[in-house]
Amino acid sequence: MSTLQMQGIEKQFSGVPALRSVDFEVKAGEVHALLGANGAGKSTLMKILTGAYQLDSGTISIGGETVQIQSPQDAKALGIQCVYQEVDTALIPYLSVAENILQDRLVQATGSGWINWKRLYDESEELLRKFGFSIPVKMTVEECSLSEKQLILIARAALQKAKYVIFDEPTAPLSTKESERLFQIIAQLKQEGVGIIYISHRLPEIFEICDRITVMRDGRHVVTTETASTSIDEIIGHMLGKSFEEEFPKAKVDIGEPILEVKGAKGGKVRGADLTVREGEIVGVVGLVGAGKTELARLLFGADAAEAGDIRLKGAPLQLRTPKDAVDAGIVLVPEERRKEGIFVEESVKNNLSVASLTKWSRFGFVRGGSESGLARELVQRLGVKTADISQLVGFLSGGNQQKVAIGKWLETDASVFMFDEPTKGVDIGAKSDIYRLIGNLAQQRKGILYFSCEFPEVIGIADRILVMCEGRIVKELSREEATQEVIMYYASGGE
Template identity: 45%
Template sequence: MVRDHMLKMTGVTKRFPGVTALSNVNFQLGKGEVHALVGANGAGKSTLIKVLAGAHRPEEGIIELNGEEVRFESPSDAKKRGIGVIYQEFTLLPDLDVAKNIFYASEPTYGAGLFVHWKKVYEDARKLIDKFGLDLDVTAKVSSLSTAAQQMVEIAKALSLNAEVLVMDEPTATLTVHEVERLFEIINDLKSRGVSIIYISHRLEEILEICDKLTVLRSGTMVGGMDIKDATKDNIISMMIGNDMQKSEKPGYYAQNETALEIKGLSNANVTDIHLNVRKGEVIGLAGLVGAGRTELVRALFGADPIREGQIIVNGKPVTVSSPRQAIQHRIGLLPESRKEQGLLMNLNVRRNTTFATLRKFSRGPFISQKREKDVVRDYISRLKIKTPDTEFMVANLSGGNQQKIVLAKWLCNECSILILDEPTRGVDVPAKEEIFQEINNLVKSGKSIIFISSELDEILRISDRIYTMYKGRITGELDRENVTINKLMHLITGGDQH
């Protein structure tokens, strides 16, 4: 029987409580083909891959491999059938060496399976490395390897299971230009050996260079596909965003003439020659795709990452910001991308999370006035509409949206005049998003300055007075609210020139 496809997914539907993540999705992958899976955040790419990898079981749909219908009850089932997934977040064990990572949980054994054949582990690892031309020392500890080398280990790990279908999720997000070139060489070699690859990336120029076909998802549905020879950046973007995404009106415009913050030529290991400014009462949007350098830039501005060169000017005066403590002294606050790990003390209550950065305000000598603390925190609970039984409720038990509001309350309590909001609406429901947007509007109305980061471009368009776009650690453009369109944004954040 002639098989047209290595992989065929038909009518795949996946529902979660309150949302249909995938609706009747069809996807086909040829043997030795590199097929791009494209879509904006929330389009359903990750869900489709997790269905293929056995991590999610679909309510409806059929998956066929080499013409045979298959059902995966777990990720191990998918691996046994030749599905390998290299996620953006690596799954390696840093304290083990390369060979042990490649064959972890699948080591060759002897003695009725009682003993691991370590000599064969290293021999097989070297054979695999040589076969695919990977530049790796199988005895090196993974923690000592570069990001690019760790990615090669992930590839080798998948290939050790004789993967016929390999999924790469944002594989170049943290790689240098040279490392990307090497990865593409490996991908072409895998193609020539008959390995089929699903390639997920926001970098459209890479898709046009390395892929054979593409499929576009939008809001959980497949909206189309094409051969790469027929694709352009513009028609991919048009398929991704559709015709229904409109710019939401911003409630007010409160930017003053006075500059609150200016960055001149800031560079470090992650960003290069950054120039931007924020006026009092202004919302600056920072738009970019995964790996663009947005978070790295604001971490440097907040003193969490070192600055190699450049100048930070607050209210017209050059300042030194080499630590978060110094940033706070200059009234700069950061609501981080990861609120649980970096923004909150999960084992403490609402009151203490709100006030721990400003306890001096509530102290009289060695004593802290809990009454004054509670009164202030109650005001923020009311102002931000935080849903909590009381000030003593444990923050770990709050919803994501209310946790986010607690981080915001912390910086408002600290009287910061420059607030950096990194993905403030991630993981929060629609009502909570609207309340956060309203508070941003209130803040700029009172003269505060906001740097707003979001992966949702409609949010950037809605809330920003001006937008800086980033790509590979650099500023690629500046757009004001009067002449910005989502097409211009997509062009700039995927590496296009503003002119």
């Protein structure tokens, strides 16, 4: 049985250790979970395995033979593939679904000067049908939803007959049904002798599909154990270095007068939304994938045009034609796709944290650098952002730290309504707790919070009231006391 082994792996960035003599292995035909809080070193270790980074010291071997991985091409040649969490970095938006799936073959065909387009489309359709996916193969990737993009990546990895496949938060954008289908595909790959490295912050699914679990913390290997011989509580303890007793810290707040009132909102997928948010109140908007949550958030942020409806902030009517209108009025959004819409990945932590409040730190068009840096350092400390320096590019931070930056940029604005769209997607259990506390602090400051999520336990844990969406409409309002996962699912799936 062929085993891929990484031994004594070390890596530094600007003199700061990211990996400290890490050992990890995956056997052919096993599903091995790689877990750890954001900043633990999981992504760095996997980027070394896929050739995106080069190790400083240590060895990688397959079947007992040492291999050299200097580039992504080297990794692919060795049969190592990755289905990335950030799908937009791995797909070409202006090409079709078929072209993205058969990308490698397309490059070879282009070199020969001849492409059989009918065969390309037929093969893609056959592959997607084999895996139970229903996506038009001639549609461009930029027209696809987030979940469809993830399925395209999975199909491409399966097509290339990889020996080892890394799944990085693969279920984050998927519905329950799509996730179940993914687990069937993973089981199929496992039967074919493929070694699976599975990274996820959803611990129940780890215990459902993984044979072994490795936990990292602070750039070190902590433990490797058989899944059957451990528990979720033990794994959380290993990840955090302490017991995690309060998953959903809920601050007590006296709820005040209405801040945001929405009546009859329509536009795109949103077919009818009435809601009110009060001072200090966290209102959860929950539904299944495709229910229209993100579209409602975008509509209330002025990113998408409203066809009808009345929106009032503190009693005054609003016309939201652009996000600038919303921000000027005092409504801000932390979007679902943080790398694409929430942060500037090629800018520094400092620039990202100050961008929304630059007018406070500039005069006559010139930015006061000292004040801007002081703000950034204060926010980094307040938010608990793990970064070597405020000048570090945000793209090099872990997912949870990127999300803290995406939230932090709004904190120095005068916003009275904060909207969060899937704020803990792809975020580890420790960073989740930080984000819940941050949202609780905003509620204590009398801000109104709209919290959009498809994670039912999360919304039940954090919200004061819960609005359930189905097919573009808000179909049910539940108090915190009334809400259970079963009741939410009933209404979210069309029950009346």
